[in-house]
Amino acid sequence: MLYIKCPYCGMRSQNEFAYGGDATVKRPELNKEVSDKEWDTFVYLRKSPRGKHLELWHHVSGCRQWFKAQRDTVTHEIFKTAEIKEDI
Amino acid sequence: MQKYSVFNLIKNALKGHKDWEVAWKDPTPKAEYDVIIIGGGGHGLATAYYLAKEHNITNVAIVEKGWIGGGNVGRNTTIVRSNYMHDENGLFSEFGMDLWRNMSQELNFNVMFSPRGIINLAHSDAQMNAFSRRGNSMRLNGIDAVLLGREEVRTLIPMADFSENVRFPIFGGLMQPSAGTARHDGVAWGYARQADSMGVDIIQHCEVTGFDVDNGKIKGIQTSKGNIKAKKIGLCVAGSTNILAEMLNMKLPVETHLLQACVSEPIKPILDHVVTFGAGHFYVSQSDKGEMVMGGDLDGYNSYAQRGNLPTLQHVLTEGIAMLPFLSKLKMLRTWGGIMDMSMDGSPIIDKTHIEGLYLNCGWCYGGFKATPASGWTFAHTIAQDKPHELNAGYSLNRFSTGHLLDEKGLGTKTWIS
Numbered sequence: 001m002l003y004i005k006c007p008y009c010g011m012r013s014q015n016e017f018a019y020g021g022d023a024t025v026k027r028p029e030l031n032k033e034v035s036d037k038e039w040d041t042f043v044y045l046r047k048s049p050r051g052k053h054l055e056l057w058h059h060v061s062g063c064r065q066w067f068k069a070q071r072d073t074v075t076h077e078i079f080k081t082a083e084i085k086e087d088i
Numbered sequence: 089m090q091k092y093s094v095f096n097l098i099k100n101a102l103k104g105h106k107d108w109e110v111a112w113k114d115p116t117p118k119a120e121y122d123v124i125i126i127g128g129g130g131h132g133l134a135t136a137y138y139l140a141k142e143h144n145i146t147n148v149a150i151v152e153k154g155w156i157g158g159g160n161v162g163r164n165t166t167i168v169r170s171n172y173m174h175d176e177n178g179l180f181s182e183f184g185m186d187l188w189r190n191m192s193q194e195l196n197f198n199v200m201f202s203p204r205g206i207i208n209l210a211h212s213d214a215q216m217n218a219f220s221r222r223g224n225s226m227r228l229n230g231i232d233a234v235l236l237g238r239e240e241v242r243t244l245i246p247m248a249d250f251s252e253n254v255r256f257p258i259f260g261g262l263m264q265p266s267a268g269t270a271r272h273d274g275v276a277w278g279y280a281r282q283a284d285s286m287g288v289d290i291i292q293h294c295e296v297t298g299f300d301v302d303n304g305k306i307k308g309i310q311t312s313k314g315n316i317k318a319k320k321i322g323l324c325v326a327g328s329t330n331i332l333a334e335m336l337n338m339k340l341p342v343e344t345h346l347l348q349a350c351v352s353e354p355i356k357p358i359l360d361h362v363v364t365f366g367a368g369h370f371y372v373s374q375s376d377k378g379e380m381v382m383g384g385d386l387d388g389y390n391s392y393a394q395r396g397n398l399p400t401l402q403h404v405l406t407e408g409i410a411m412l413p414f415l416s417k418l419k420m421l422r423t424w425g426g427i428m429d430m431s432m433d434g435s436p437i438i439d440k441t442h443i444e445g446l447y448l449n450c451g452w453c454y455g456g457f458k459a460t461p462a463s464g465w466t467f468a469h470t471i472a473q474d475k476p477h478e479l480n481a482g483y484s485l486n487r488f489s490t491g492h493l494l495d496e497k498g499l500g501t502k503t504w505i506s
């Protein structure tokens with residue numbers, strides 16, 4: 001069982017959260033010409049590192065806020081969680 | 089190579105089993121090979137076997153970080169099937185079914201292929217319609233499919249929950265009678281033994297630490313046992329694909345996720361088929377030892393851990409109990425996890441890469457084991473001929489950028505949502 005610290009609600013069990021994937025992926029900017037390659041990179045290509053991973057989580061059965069977490073993909077240790085606008 | 093037969097068994101039994109040859113050797117790596125396969129799992133071993141057998145390429149090494157049969161080939165739920173709707177997946181898998189049917193004879197190793205049939209249960213009219221469509225597509229591709237009504241399912245799986253007031257009543261199901269199970273580690277050992285006998289070097293406990301690429305062409309690998317040169321290199325490392333891709337500065341449409349499975353204590357024969365729950369993600373079969381072998385959803389976040397968490401297991405087994413209530417009485421014997429190379433459309437990749445001489449085999453998601461022979465056969469062809477076979481032409485790496493996705497389940501790019 002993972003315990004995840006929601007930046008808004010504090011420590012809660014994994015059951016309250018939904019995973020949102022790699023947080024380092026940047027959507028191409030709005031109102032700009034976007035090449036197929038940029039779309040391809042944004043939609044499909046992932047680094048999926050072994051070790052520290054910056055990712056999105058959704059406190060879906062809680063405050064319903066999205067936030068960022070830095071987690072180890074081997075030990076599952078969660079080093080830090082932060083609001084979306086914050087840097088980790 | 090010593091042939092395995094009943095006569096040899098009796099002969100060796102009389103001599104106290106002291107004269108059996110080793111099934112495969114433990115060679116030190118040579119300085120150079122024609123082909124190096126990275127990853128000594130089912131797919132890697134099968135690739136080396138078919139390179140030797142079909143293409144007469146025997147100066148081959150398999151480089152494995154752990155040991156033969158210790159990865160996903162020994163961690164899956166042993167299901168073999170070809171019940172796919174899309175032509176690419178159906179034809180590829182059905183080609184594999186033919187290889188499965190002859191595997192024990194061909195490898196002179198009993199892989200205990202047991203075509204007991206797989207039944208996907210349906211729990212609504214809409215799902216029956218979808219299954220009817222999938223069944224028709226399968227039959228058009230020469231794959232056996234039978235649409236079962238509620239009463240027909242009841243005859244085959246009488247212990248399933250057929251009460252009227254359940255949340256997900258059983259409406260019927262789609263059955264592929266020729267699907268089944270096989271002894272997974274026997275498959276790895278069978279391929280390893282044959283590949284070894286044809287001259288393939290199986291190098292275990294040898295981790296790849298880097299690649300030598302010169303001018304867009306692969307030259308060799310750096311490993312924990314020294315540098316090895318090669319004209320061609322095939323990556324066959326499932327959940328570790330992204331780790332190797334990073335060494336090559338490649339980003340792939342693949343994420344690594346964790347999938348758990350479990351077995352119950354052994355009980356007397358009760359379930360004759362492989363059965364899947366249609367209102368969630370749960371599958372079960374009974375092993376020859378009597379254990380109920382079960383699995384379901386991914387844990388749901390990127391992971392290389394090879395061990396899972398209990399919430400997912402509880403969720404999966406809740407579905408199992410909804411389908412087969414007697415499961416609640418059983419004690420769990422073992423649970424374990426494996427790391428899956430989840431591709432962004434749910435279908436695999438067997439292709440060349442932008443680096444000359446480097447070939448990629450990955451993205452097997454939940455379905456790697458059943459693909460073992462077909463994957464090895466087509467990957468060997470792709471490496472030997474330097475171009476994909478028509479069977480794996482659809483499994484191209486660039487289909488994501490060109491839009492030719494093979495979204496069998498139509499799930500999109502959130503690989504952890506099933």
